Amino acid sequence: MKLCVCIKQVPDIQAPFRIVDGRLQFDVERHVLNAYDASAVEGALQLVEQHGGTVEVVAIGPASVSETIRKALAMGAERAYHIEADPSGWDSATVATVLAAFFRDRSYDAIFTGKQAQDTDAGLTGTMLAERLGLPYVSNAVGLAYEDGRLIVTRQGDAGREIIELTLPGLVTISNDMNDPRIPSIRGIMQARRKPVEQLTLSDLGLSDDALRPQTRVTGYRPVPPRAPGRKLEGEPAEVVRELVRLLREEARVL
Amino acid sequence: MSTYLCYIPVQQERPTRAALEVLTHLRALAHRDGAQLAACVLHPEADRFVEALKPYGVNRVYLVKHPVLARHLNAPVLAALEAVFRAAQPALMALPSTEAVKDVLGALAARVGAAALPDVSAFDIGTSVTATRPVMAARVLADTETTVRPVLVSVRAGSYEARPAESPTEPDVVEVPFDFDTATLRATLREVVTGATGQVDLSEADIIVAAGRGVRDEAGKQLVEALARELGAAIGASRAAIEAGLFPASLQIGQTGKVVSPTLYIAVGISGAIQHIAGMAGSKVIVAINRDPDAPIFNIATYGIVGDLYQILPLLLEEIRRIKAES
Ligand SMILES: Cc1cc2nc3c(=O)[nH]c(=O)nc-3n(C[C@H](O)[C@H](O)[C@H](O)COP(=O)(O)OP(=O)(O)OC[C@H]3O[C@@H](n4cnc5c(N)ncnc54)[C@H](O)[C@@H]3O)c2cc1C
Ligand SMILES: Cc1cc2nc3c(=O)[nH]c(=O)nc-3n(C[C@H](O)[C@H](O)[C@H](O)COP(=O)(O)OP(=O)(O)OC[C@H]3O[C@@H](n4cnc5c(N)ncnc54)[C@H](O)[C@@H]3O)c2cc1C
Numbered sequence: 084m085k086l087c088v089c090i091k092q093v094p095d096i097q098a099p100f101r102i103v104d105g106r107l108q109f110d111v112e113r114h115v116l117n118a119y120d121a122s123a124v125e126g127a128l129q130l131v132e133q134h135g136g137t138v139e140v141v142a143i144g145p146a147s148v149s150e151t152i153r154k155a156l157a158m159g160a161e162r163a164y165h166i167e168a169d170p171s172g173w174d175s176a177t178v179a180t181v182l183a184a185f186f187r188d189r190s191y192d193a194i195f196t197g198k199q200a201q202d203t204d205a206g207l208t209g210t211m212l213a214e215r216l217g218l219p220y221v222s223n224a225v226g227l228a229y230e231d232g233r234l235i236v237t238r239q240g241d242a243g244r245e246i247i248e249l250t251l252p253g254l255v256t257i258s259n260d261m262n263d264p265r266i267p268s269i270r271g272i273m274q275a276r277r278k279p280v281e282q283l284t285l286s287d288l289g290l291s292d293d294a295l296r297p298q299t300r301v302t303g304y305r306p307v308p309p310r311a312p313g314r315k316l317e318g319e320p321a322e323v324v325r326e327l328v329r330l331l332r333e334e335a336r337v338l
Numbered sequence: 339m340s341t342y343l344c345y346i347p348v349q350q351e352r353p354t355r356a357a358l359e360v361l362t363h364l365r366a367l368a369h370r371d372g373a374q375l376a377a378c379v380l381h382p383e384a385d386r387f388v389e390a391l392k393p394y395g396v397n398r399v400y401l402v403k404h405p406v407l408a409r410h411l412n413a414p415v416l417a418a419l420e421a422v423f424r425a426a427q428p429a430l431m432a433l434p435s436t437e438a439v440k441d442v443l444g445a446l447a448a449r450v451g452a453a454a455l456p457d458v459s460a461f462d463i464g465t466s467v468t469a470t471r472p473v474m475a476a477r478v479l480a481d482t483e484t485t486v487r488p489v490l491v492s493v494r495a496g497s498y499e500a501r502p503a504e505s506p507t508e509p510d511v512v513e514v515p516f517d518f519d520t521a522t523l524r525a526t527l528r529e530v531v532t533g534a535t536g537q538v539d540l541s542e543a544d545i546i547v548a549a550g551r552g553v554r555d556e557a558g559k560q561l562v563e564a565l566a567r568e569l570g571a572a573i574g575a576s577r578a579a580i581e582a583g584l585f586p587a588s589l590q591i592g593q594t595g596k597v598v599s600p601t602l603y604i605a606v607g608i609s610g611a612i613q614h615i616a617g618m619a620g621s622k623v624i625v626a627i628n629r630d631p632d633a634p635i636f637n638i639a640t641y642g643i644v645g646d647l648y649q650i651l652p653l654l655l656e657e658i659r660r661i662k663a664e665s
Pocket of ligand 2: 119259550551552553575576577578591593594606607609610611613614617627628629630633646647
């Protein structure tokens with residue numbers, strides 16, 4: 084089985100930041116592999132460990148993305164493609180356009196993406212890519228198995244878990260609820276240094292500026308309005324509970 | 339005249355509340371702009387739901403009827419939404435941001451050549467469509483706008499209030515021709531496994547009782563269930579409580595799970611990780627019950643009780659029953 088996982092480097096969402104003139108500024112630039120993509124790499128590795136095959140990864144981004152690529156290689160992916168570009172100002176549609184150009188002349192049994200990026204929570208790229216490539220897909224996957232040349236994908240739907248048979252080639256967007264991604268071993272980290280990373284440019288993929296024009300853009304960032312300060316009720320449990328119920332009825336008027 | 343179109347998912351024999359919320363907002367925009375307000379329903383017997391849309395001031399209802407639409411599967415839903423989109427030619431299509439909608443939004447945008455604004459908490463139409471999107475695990479709001487038309491926008495549950503129009507309408511009903519050959523399906527649904535969920539649906543609930551890792555066993559789960567029953571509340575859970583196997587995954591609230599904004603959210607044994615808060619910070623009143631006085635959940639709680647849930651919940655149940663008996 085030949086699998087390719089699309090990986091995005093994201094700013095650490097836990098890192099402290101400020102908003103200056105509508106722009107996000109991090110005190111320290113800390114970048115990580117999108118958690119959903121880490122689960123996608125893990126899911127792919129588990130499949131090939133059981134059924135044979137290879138896992139490759141592709142990332143679009145500036146030179147600094149190589150760190151994130153090494154992480155995926157250290158987890159166990161065999162080969163990487165780095166599409167060098169500055170994606171600031173892009174949207175999911177632009178990313179899908181670039182990825183579609185990348186996949187057009189390559190053949191994989193399945194393409195995995197994260198179900199969403201941790202920073203934007205957009206969750207569009209995967210299904211946009213599937214549509215561009217004309218591939219059947221399953222989104223929000225929490226389980227994966229391989230049977231008779233097909234993927235059996237469990238997806239978390241609105242009310243329950245949907246078990247879907249996906250013919251290959253196909254695309255799956257992965258939830259972090261699928262697994263706990265492995266921590267790369269020292270050996271994995273050493274091996275990753277020797278694994279091939281192929282650099283590609285947008286012109287290698289035959290993409291013009293026109294094709295890359297985003298359909299949406301961020302005009303500015305704002306802090307979330309703070310919640311009114313709350314209060315902690317302390318004292319003897321029965322009294323505290325009585326006070327809580329009184330406040331819910333008389334002050335908040337929600338009971 | 340331009341058309342604003344709302345997708346109306348149905349559940350338990352009626353339009354979902356989240357859909358009616360979006361429809362209500364779209365109606366206000368349509369009135370302001372002199373646009374036509376349209377709605378669409380995909381269901382084997384879609385006609386049954388027209389009646390429920392009349393109070394919401396809809397001018398036209400598009401129906402797609404086919405047995406394959408009885409259960410969610412992305413290829414037929416995508417084809418049906420595409421057919422409605424081509425028939426209605428809307429300037430804007432708004433959809434409630436459910437898991438089923440997330441499953442098709444990107445593909446639909448790519449297919450019909452529309453811009454997509456996913457999971458917004460507010461939107462408006464001017465020279466472009468503008469929207470507010472919570473990003474960075476809902477710690478920041480991004481103001482976004484589109485640079486092309488048409489536009490698809492999916493809206494978080496609870497962003498708007500569902501209200502009937504001043505006067506009901508008698509909408510035109512348009513059945514959109516839809517031929518779908520299930521033999522062409524390359525992804526097929528084997529089965530749907532539903533966990534035993536509470537009585538009330540999370541996205542429809544005014545009150546949610548949410549359980550975290552602090553609820554560590556069957557006895558704790560029963561306390562949570564009893565409280566939910568007493569309050570007519572839906573049950574939600576943190577990722578840790580689901581991983582512990584006590585609650586089904588469809589109840590997960592947070593960045594990966596569902597986004598909710600009930601009137602009252604009672605967090606029981608939940609620490610308040612940012613990925614959990616991302617899914618519930620929009621709740622009007624938040625009550626936190628946690629034995630760790632430094633738990634971050636207290637930073638956003640309207641009322642906090644520092645204590646052992648196994649002691650607090652029985653007292654709370656008793657007090658609520660007492661109040662109910664009095665009134
Ligand atoms: C280093 C970097 C800096 C950026 N800076 C800005 C900025 O300052 N302002 C701004 O508006 N936008 C910026 N962007 C662009 C933006 O964050 C997203 O890349 C773009 O919106 C598409 O991803 P998404 O978050 O919408 O994807 P989603 O649809 O949420 O992502 C789903 C999946 O798509 C795949 N995917 C997404 N992006 C990539 C990628 N780059 N490479 C490979 N796979 C991918 C992953 O599998 C991911 O899990 C930046 C992107 C990068 C990589
Ligand atoms: C990409 C990503 C996405 C995620 N998405 C989600 C998501 O959608 N939803 C989600 O919930 N999490 C999500 N998480 C996980 C999240 O980071 C936390 O791990 C999780 O929310 C913790 O759940 P918890 O608060 O129940 O558990 P803990 O953090 O372990 O907290 C348990 C709390 O219970 C209290 N407690 C223990 N015993 C008692 C008692 N007897 N009485 C009272 N209090 C008690 C403790 O003091 C503690 O504060 C995500 C993580 C990542 C990386």
